Amino acid sequence: MALTYLSYLKTDRFPTPWCPGCGNGLVVKATCQALEKLEIPKRNTVVVSGIGCAGRAAGYFDMDSVHTAHGRAVPVAEGIKGANPKLRVLILSGDGDLLGIGGNHLLHASRRNTDITVICLNNEIYGMTGGQKSPTTPLNTMTITSPGGNVARPVNAQAIVKAHGGFFARSTAYHLGHMEKCIIAAIEHKGFAFVDARTHCIVNNGRRLGFRDSHEMLMYFKDTFTRNDGAAALSDVEIGIPR
Numbered sequence: 001m002a003l004t005y006l007s008y009l010k011t012d013r014f015p016t017p018w019c020p021g022c023g024n025g026l027v028v029k030a031t032c033q034a035l036e037k038l039e040i041p042k043r044n045t046v047v048v049s050g051i052g053c054a055g056r057a058a059g060y061f062d063m064d065s066v067h068t069a070h071g072r073a074v075p076v077a078e079g080i081k082g083a084n085p086k087l088r089v090l091i092l093s094g095d096g097d098l099l100g101i102g103g104n105h106l107l108h109a110s111r112r113n114t115d116i117t118v119i120c121l122n123n124e125i126y127g128m129t130g131g132q133k134s135p136t137t138p139l140n141t142m143t144i145t146s147p148g149g150n151v152a153r154p155v156n157a158q159a160i161v162k163a164h165g166g167f168f169a170r171s172t173a174y175h176l177g178h179m180e181k182c183i184i185a186a187i188e189h190k191g192f193a194f195v196d197a198r199t200h201c202i203v204n205n206g207r208r209l210g211f212r213d214s215h216e217m218l219m220y221f222k223d224t225f226t227r228n229d230g231a232a233a234l235s236d237v238e239i240g241i242p243r
Helices: 024-037 054-060 073-083 095-101 103-112 157-163 176-188 202-209 214-224
Strands: 045-049 064-067 088-094 117-122 167-172 193-198
Touching: 024 054, 024 088, 024 117, 024 176, 045 054, 045 073, 054 064, 054 088, 073 088, 073 095, 073 103, 088 095, 095 103, 095 117, 103 157, 117 176, 157 167, 157 193, 167 176, 176 193, 202 214
Parallel strands: 045 064, 045 088, 088 117, 117 193, 167 193
Antiparallel strands: none
């Protein structure tokens, strides 16, 4: 029987603990749709996550999965791939987990060009713990730990990944068809692949920024990001799949 995107999920565990309006579920759906399009078997696929809102994702995949310690999704995924190179290994975790405490692991996994696919659910905030600024929080953004506006430049994941020849793509929770294509391209890439999946947290970020609801945040993605597939590099307000 052919797999559908729902076949990759433990739907009996629904509903998820994510807040109403959270974009994480949209990224999970796009990931499952990518798996369906590629007709990837569940048996030889492993999903890994770290700690945080996005880290909950691994538990909803109906395949082998590992929920690791904070910031350790990448080295655990590398260990799995090293132990059995035939496995397809995906990471779904958040910007704080992957680019904050896990940033050093990400740097060296990209340097080693480990054949894993990283999908970073990037909502620019530490949402689970109340809304502290994260490594991807934009400059001047007000959070509970930057009430006067964030003065630290956000980490440039694209530069880190591409400095070592890795695959980098970006999409948003509004552009779901495009996100699916980004994830397909990342899975098909032989070597280290990173998808910057911009998503949104209305409860612990958006409302503090003046958004009334999740729909307004999605419309912000629609109005702000332009598509530039085939670009050598993406600007901060571009989505795309590299040439």
